[in-house]
Amino acid sequence: MSRVIRAEEGEIFNIELAEDLLKANEVLAMKNKNLLSKHGIKAIDVMGSVGTGKTSLIGQIVYKLKENYRIAVIAGDLTTTIDADIIAKYGAEVIQINTGKECHLDANLIKKALKMIDLNKIDLLFIENVGNLICPAEFPLGSDKRIVIISLTEGPYMVVKHPFIFMKTDVVVINKMDLVDVLGVDVNKLEGDVNRVNPKANVVKVSCRNGMGIMNVIKALEL
Amino acid sequence: MHEFSITSQIVRSVLKEAEKRGAKGVLEVHLIIGKLTLLGIEQVKFSYKVLIEDTILEGSKLLIKRRSGKVKCERCGYEGPIKFKVDPISHISFPTLTCLKCNSTVTILEGRECTIKSIKLVM
Numbered sequence: 001m002s003r004v005i006r007a008e009e010g011e012i013f014n015i016e017l018a019e020d021l022l023k024a025n026e027v028l029a030m031k032n033k034n035l036l037s038k039h040g041i042k043a044i045d046v047m048g049s050v051g052t053g054k055t056s057l058i059g060q061i062v063y064k065l066k067e068n069y070r071i072a073v074i075a076g077d078l079t080t081t082i083d084a085d086i087i088a089k090y091g092a093e094v095i096q097i098n099t100g101k102e103c104h105l106d107a108n109l110i111k112k113a114l115k116m117i118d119l120n121k122i123d124l125l126f127i128e129n130v131g132n133l134i135c136p137a138e139f140p141l142g143s144d145k146r147i148v149i150i151s152l153t154e155g156p157y158m159v160v161k162h163p164f165i166f167m168k169t170d171v172v173v174i175n176k177m178d179l180v181d182v183l184g185v186d187v188n189k190l191e192g193d194v195n196r197v198n199p200k201a202n203v204v205k206v207s208c209r210n211g212m213g214i215m216n217v218i219k220a221l222e223l
Numbered sequence: 224m225h226e227f228s229i230t231s232q233i234v235r236s237v238l239k240e241a242e243k244r245g246a247k248g249v250l251e252v253h254l255i256i257g258k259l260t261l262l263g264i265e266q267v268k269f270s271y272k273v274l275i276e277d278t279i280l281e282g283s284k285l286l287i288k289r290r291s292g293k294v295k296c297e298r299c300g301y302e303g304p305i306k307f308k309v310d311p312i313s314h315i316s317f318p319t320l321t322c323l324k325c326n327s328t329v330t331i332l333e334g335r336e337c338t339i340k341s342i343k344l345v346m
Binding site for chain 1: 229233260321328339342
């Protein structure tokens with residue numbers, strides 16, 4: 001006869017759980033990374049505030065690289081397919097994720113999006129994150145490289161006010177350089193801010209509007 | 224950020240465990256929250272109070288232990304606390320991901336967790 005221990009009424013039980021709630025996204029991100037690696041696909045996570053030029057940057061890179069790579073883009077936004085429509089015109093396959101009220105993309109959403117792409121038919125993937133410099137820092141997606149794009153129109157304090165996202169990035173793009181004289185933002189100071197927070201990050205100055213600096217971004221991404 | 228949604232997950236997890244064991248109430252929930260997560264502890268505590276109302280967790284104590292950041296350098300093998308830098312302009316001390324010994328980039332070993340370590344149930 002098996003012996004069973006049952007709790008008595010009113011007895012107090014101490015249960016060890018060791019359940020890490022933040023680990024789930026990291027585990028999924030790793031799975032995404034392995035899946036992409038298996039298919040020989042390089043993935044780039046593009047982050048930046050609203051209006052800094054994420055879509056324009058991806059569009060410009062797609063336009064310059066579409067003869068060398070088979071490119072897909074996952075575009076994330078709360079609503080609309082505006083970004084997806086713009087990028088599709090540059091020549092890439094695009095999947096739009098509408099996050100609804102969620103302020104960042106997570107590894108689970110990327111996992112679902114990857115199911116909609118024939119991974120045998122692409123070798124380069126861009127993920128355009130939601131326009132937000134705070135939340136995406138905490139949620140790795142499984143990409144090989146991360147870009148953060150800031151714009152001169154945001155003023156001189158974007159890096160010092162949001163250090164965490166810059167700590168975890170490979171390339172920092174400073175966009176709208178065509179407006180540098182009009183805006184009077186000290187670009188050297190901005191570069192210095194990035195170097196202090198993350199000496200390893202590559203800083204590239206661009207104007208997505210006129211195409212200046214895009215080849216340097218491509219070089220910095222090792223594409 | 225996202226304290227409310229993480230705390231929701233915590234409450235759901237504990238409820239699931241408590242119901243699985245047929246518990247009548249929950250006395251304590253012990254959390255470990257790493258210092259490298261961007262979670263605001265006060266918001267977690269506040270969200271917890273709100274979320275446990277009308278559940279068997281009502282009246283339970285939420286006890287939070289912090290865990291410091293620990294990193295490993297692939298280049299020189301250093302394992303230990305994270306390096307903090309004081310920004311000369313904003314005077315904010317913030318963590319960096321560079322090695323204390325050789326300034327190479329490090330990987331994070333500890334400090335990014337939000338773990339339910341243990342719970343105390345009344346059967």
